Every structure is written in structure tokens, then in C-alpha cells.
Amino acid sequence: MPQPINFAERLTHFERRWSPHVIARLNDYELKLAKLEGEFVWHQHDETDEAFIVLTGALRIELHEGPVDLGPGELYVVPRGVQHRPVARGLCEVLLIEPRGLVNTGEAGGPLTNAVVDLTQR
Amino acid sequence: MPQPINFAERLTHFERRWSPHVIARLNDYELKLAKLEGEFVWHQHDETDEAFIVLTGALRIELHEGPVDLGPGELYVVPRGVQHRPVARGLCEVLLIEPRGLVNTGEAGGPLTNAVVDLTQR
Numbered sequence: 001m002p003q004p005i006n007f008a009e010r011l012t013h014f015e016r017r018w019s020p021h022v023i024a025r026l027n028d029y030e031l032k033l034a035k036l037e038g039e040f041v042w043h044q045h046d047e048t049d050e051a052f053i054v055l056t057g058a059l060r061i062e063l064h065e066g067p068v069d070l071g072p073g074e075l076y077v078v079p080r081g082v083q084h085r086p087v088a089r090g091l092c093e094v095l096l097i098e099p100r101g102l103v104n105t106g107e108a109g110g111p112l113t114n115a116v117v118d119l120t121q122r
Numbered sequence: 123m124p125q126p127i128n129f130a131e132r133l134t135h136f137e138r139r140w141s142p143h144v145i146a147r148l149n150d151y152e153l154k155l156a157k158l159e160g161e162f163v164w165h166q167h168d169e170t171d172e173a174f175i176v177l178t179g180a181l182r183i184e185l186h187e188g189p190v191d192l193g194p195g196e197l198y199v200v201p202r203g204v205q206h207r208p209v210a211r212g213l214c215e216v217l218l219i220e221p222r223g224l225v226n227t228g229e230a231g232g233p234l235t236n237a238v239v240d241l242t243q244r
Contacts, residue, residue: 001188004196024199026171026219029151031197049148055195066123073177074126075153077146095175097148097219 007033007055011093013119018112020096020104021119032096032116034104036088043108044083048099051077057092061085129155129177133215135241140234142218142226143241154218154238156226158210165230166205170221173199179214183207 010023010033018040020032036059052061054070061068061076062085068076078084105113132145132155140162142154158181174183176192183190183198184207190198200206227235 002185002190002198004190004192004198007195007197024173024197026173026199027202027221029219031173031199031219051146051148051153063124068124068126070126073129075129075146076124076126077148077153080149097151097153099149 007093007095010119011035011055014117016114018104019114019117021117023119025100025120028100030096030098030100030102030116032098033119034094034096036086036092036094037090038088040086041105041108041110041112042083042085043106044081045078045098045102045106046081048102049077049080050102051075051097052086053095053097055093055095057088057090059092059094060087060089062087129215129217132241133157133177136239138236140226141236141239143239145241147222147242150222152218152220152222152224152238154220155241156216156218158208158214158216159212160210162208163227163230163232163234164205164207165228166203167200167220167224167228168203170224171199171202172224173197173219174208175217175219177215177217179210179212181214181216182209184209 017037020034022030024031059070139159146153181192
């Protein structure tokens with residue numbers, strides 16, 4: 001029987017911060033959950049836009065033109081090529097929508113670069 | 123200044139049922155809000171998967187292999203080519219993720235076919 005994917009349930013499967021976990025695929029895109037806390041690195045994705053949807057907590061996405069502050073039920077799409085830095089004061093759980101295989105730190109790399117973990121239900 | 127997109131705020135802009143409203147674009151994809159109530163038509167999208175995320179209310183997606191019941195914070199991706207029928211007993215507000223230009227009734231057409239409305243913030 002087909003089953004829905006419950007965000008809260010899937011989020012119980014990991015604690016690691018800044019580590020995107022794929023919960024579903026849509027054509028050549030991935031829907032990923034991540035737990036954000038602290039300051040990420042400034043980076044950009046030259047080939048793609050990136051959607052952030054906040055599920056719990058608060059997220060600031062710093063952009064050179066100014067910050068975007070997101071709470072639960074809010075969305076922001078960072079356009080391709082735009083430098084950004086996600087910052088979460090406390091734990092913030094997000095849904096990300098990105099093309100398959102995107103690297104979380106984009107062009108910047110560094111110690112916060114995390115391999116995508118597959119958490120799809122099989 | 124860049125602004126977040128708030129689902130609840132955007133949902134105040136329309137009441138029409140089964141009418142997808144684009145709130146953001148991600149590359150060649152659209153993120154759409156829709157208010158579902160009652161029974162839709164059986165249909166399929168031969169060219170694409172389709173993601174349903176329930177924001178409020180309850181949604182049943184009928185499939186030939188059995189129904190999927192979704193509540194708030196739950197996701198289901200209908201694979202391409204799979205016949206499905208969304209049914210909502212009461213009002214159900216959803217976020218849809220689909221390629222640009224998708225027709226809501228897919229191959230089926232009929233009176234519930236609705237033009238996509240652009241509700242992006244400009």
C-alpha cells in the first residue's frame with residue numbers, strides 16, 4: 001500500500017546538523033530534510049535555484065542585499081548564482097527542494113560539506 | 123529587501139477550489155498553492171511526477187493500488203503516468219511542486235480544468 005511521507009517522523013531518524021537527507025524524488029529533483037543550527041558558510045549554486053521551506057524554528061538567509069527571516073510555513077527561493085549564508089540561532093528544521101546531486105556548500109566547499117543521505121522509504 | 127513567502131498569507135488571496143496558484147518558481151518548476159474540497163477527477167500526468175504537501179486539512183489521493191491519506195506535514199509524490207484522484211472531505215490546503223505549465227487535470231481535461239493563476243510576489 002502506498003504510504004505518505006511524514007516530515008516529523010522522518011526527522012526523528014537523524015540529528016546531524018547541515019546534513020541534507022533525501023525523503024523523496026520528483027523527476028530529477030530531490031526533496032530533502034535538514035536540521036540547521038548555527039552559521040553555515042557563504043556559498044552559491046551557479047547552476048540552480050534552491051528552495052528553503054521552514055518546518056520548525058527560525059532561519060535567517062543572509063544575502064548581500066539583506067537578510068530574509070523565515071519562520072514555519074514560509075518559503076524562500078535563492079536564485080542561482082546568488083551568494084547566501086543560512087543562519088539558525090536555535091534548531092531549525094527545513095525542507096529543501098533542489099536538483100539531484102546538489103552539494104550543500106555549493107562552490108565554497110569546506111568542513112560543512114556533507115554527503116546527501118538517502119532517507120527515502122523503500 | 124528580499125521577502126519570505128508565507129503560505130497562510132498567500133492563501134488569503136483566493137477561495138476558488140482546485141485552482142493552482144503559483145507562489146514561486148524554482149528553475150523550470152513551479153510551487154503552487156491550491157484549496158481542495160470535494161472529489162477531483164481521475165487523471166494522470168504522463169510526462170511528470172507530481173508532489174502534494176498538505177498544509178491544512180486532510181487529503182486522500184486515490185490510486186488504483188489503494189488510497190493514500192495525508193494530513194498536515196505529510197507529502198506524497200504521484201509517479202508519472204499513475205492515475206490518481208484527489209479527494210478532500212473538507213477544505214484541504216496543499217502545496218504542489220510541478221514542472222511549469224502543468225495542467226491540473228492532466229490527460230483527463232473536463233470542467234475542473236483550471237488555468238494556473240500567478241500569485242508570485244513581484
